[in-house]
Amino acid sequence: MNLFTEIRDTVIESLNRMTAAGDLPEGLDLANVAVEPPRDAAHGDMATNAAMVLAKPAGKKPRDIADALAGHLRADDRIASAEVAGPGFLNLRLSDGVWQGVVARVLAEGADFGRAGLGQGRRVNVEYVSANPTGPLHVGHTRGAVFGDALASLLDYAGWEVTREYYINDGGAQVDVLARSVYLRYLEAHGREVEFPDGTYPGAYLKDVGAALKAAVGDAYLDQPEEVWLEKVRDFATDAMMELIRDDLAALGVMMDRFFSEKSLYGTDRIEAAIDALRARGLIYKGVLEPPKGKKPEDWEPREQTLFKSTEHGDDVDRPIMKSDGSWTYFAPDIAYHYDKVERGYDLLIDVFGADHGGYVKRMKAAVSALSDGKVPLDIKLTQLVKLWKNGEPFKMSKRAGTFVTLRDVVDQVGPGVTRFHMLTRKNDAPLDFDFARVLEQSKDNPVFYVQYANARAHSVLRKAGEAQIAADDATLRAADLGGLTHEAELAVMKKLAEWPRLVEIAARTNEPHRIAFYLYELASEFHALWNRGNDDAALRFLQEGDPATSQGKMALVRAVAVVISAGLGILGVEPAEEMR
Structure with missing residues (x-):
């Protein structure tokens, strides 16, 4: 149920009646007619641009169309008023019964309220994290993991069939470096003194891997040349790192449907x-x-290469896919990987990359466009950097990782739910500050707390109803009389609830799960405002002593708020709090 879509349908029906009556010409394109919340809530509940977009093709003044349209709309008992503003915008106010009906629908549909059919069962592949299997996930990976997982959940909620996928970069030189680093830890486990040359991975996390390798092969690789052990140690180390990465993701509440190995593309x-x-x-x-634009690199020289004509599909320059020595460039396996995804029959591909992959966007989109003959869109989302703070100071590196703050460092400090929600309080391509003190602060300035507190308050009311022996089960609340919910503060909450289905569609269409977090904060704000009004106005309190029928109507609204908050937090991958201590 999308109330904005329903009212738009009413506007379209009215325009069709105007056409049939000869007030509008035949053949007008109504696709751009919209019904949206007005920029200023004081202007009404909804606004339509119908008169503005139809005036020129209809050869009429916008206000003339708006005046006539308003007359048709006023005949609908859901519309309390239709007023023309400015050059021809039409502001609508809906009857209280419409908003009360939203509460009834939330309770009737439960967790399915707001689910959209946008995807229509089409298949989408969301690839995210895809970190090199050379160490634990760091805080940058954390943001990509949270964003990708929330986006996948959002698309599922909006009717897509979603595959969550991790691309294991285990085919490049970095895994050879990993193998050599693990071998040094293996020697160390045998009591040897070792030094880590530049370019290897000295993090303490590899000590356990070296010890495990010793337990598996004993002294078989001691004093052996690299060609004896490199491939086997590489496989052993990659498996160990992927087990570590899976554990890190699980700690964050991220579960992948598929892991795809780059190595499987070779040979x-x-x-x-x-x-x-x-x-x-x-x-x-x-x-x-x-040559590259700007300053020419000293080692640059013109040489013939095998190139992909990516400029024919929107790229700035053509891209090498094979070097002059006959070996593949790093771009070639990525092309093959996306070709595999196209061949698997997805209708949409989404890649979530770190900010340092910005230069990779056009070439990858060009490849998918070419491989699918333009039939499969690829959306690439870049996640910007995260700056960590604690006690007003930048948070220092992880001793275990050696060079960076790990995902586990963050989750162990504040928990997975707080981590996930806060990572979605900014759009993915905007920098994010993560202050360990602020994200645990119990105040309105902390959106994680503010939303969870609203949900906990809602459940507290329902528990108190039980203590007062007022029935507040879902069946009873679905049958409650909602006619008493007419105060402006109650209406504000109901109007915000009505926005949920529309918000889901917009967020899913733009692939922007941060909109869910923003919405939940706004809904929580309206609910807390209503709660606070009850401190001064006894008639607004949810439990009305000696009046169970009125109490149940108010508790139906409370329950509806909890339902929508729980659904939104579910998309974000955050466990709703029913109590806060």
Whole structure:
């Protein structure tokens, strides 16, 4: 149920009647007619731009169309008033019964209130985290993990069939470095003195891996040349790191549907097949690229390479996919990986990358566009950096990781729910400050606390109703008389509840789960405001002594707030708090 869509349908029906009556010409395109909340709530509950967008094609003045449309809309008993403003905007106020009906629908539909059919069962692949398997996840990965997981949940809620996927970067040189680093820890486990050369991974997290390798192979690799142990240690170390990463993700509440290994693309002709698919489309050629713009690197020299004609699909320059020595560039396996996703039959692909991958967006979109003949869109979301603070000072690096703050450092400090919610209090491409003191602060300035406190307050009211022997079960509240919910503070809460389905659709359409966190804060604000009004006005208190019928009507509103907050927190992956101590 999207009330804004329902009122828009009424506007469209009125415009069609105006056309049938000869007040509007035939054939007008009504696609851009919208019904939205007004910029200023004082102007009304909803506003439509119908007269403004139809005036020119209809050859009429906007106010003339708006005046006529207002007359049609006033005949609808849901619309209390329809007033023309400015050059032709039409502001609408709805009857109290409409808003009371929203509460009834929330209670009738429960957790399904707000679920959208936007996806229509189509398939979407959301790839996120995809960190190199060379160490524990750091705080930057944390933001990408939270964003990607919340986006996947949002799309599922909006009717998509979602696959959560992790791309294991285990095919490059970095895993060889990992193997050499683990080998040094293996030697250390045997009592040898070791030094970590520049470029290796000295973090203490590899001590356990080195010890585990010793337990598995004994002294078999001691004093052996690299060609004897490198491949086996690489596989052993990668498996150990992925187990660590899975544990880190689980601590954050993130569970992947699929892990895809880059290594599986090599030696199987899968990269060749993807490049051949591009070649069949006339997009692979031998050529020499222009030097980079700006200062030319000292080691740059013109040389013939195998190139992907990515400029034909929106890129700035064509991209190398094979080096002059015949080896693949790092871009080639990524093309093959996305070709695999296209071949799996997804209708939409979404990649969540760190901010340092901004230069990768156009080439990857070009590849998917080419491989799918433009039929499968790819949306790439970049997550900006997170700055950590504690006691007014930058939070220092993790001793265990050696060079960075880990996901576990954050989760152990504040818990998974707080971590997830706060990571979504800014749009993904905006920098984020994460202050360990502020995210645990019990105040309105802390959105995590403020939303959870609203939910806990709602459940507290329902418990107190039971103590007062007033029935407050869902069946009773669904049958409650809501006609007494007419105060402006109660209406403000109901109007905010009515925005939930529309908000879900907008957030899912734009792939922006942070909108859910923003909405929950606004809903909590309206609910807390109503609660506080009850401190001064006894008639607004949820439990009316000696009047169970009125109490149940008010508790129906309370229950509706809890239902929507729980649904929103569920999308964000945050456990709703029913009590706060």
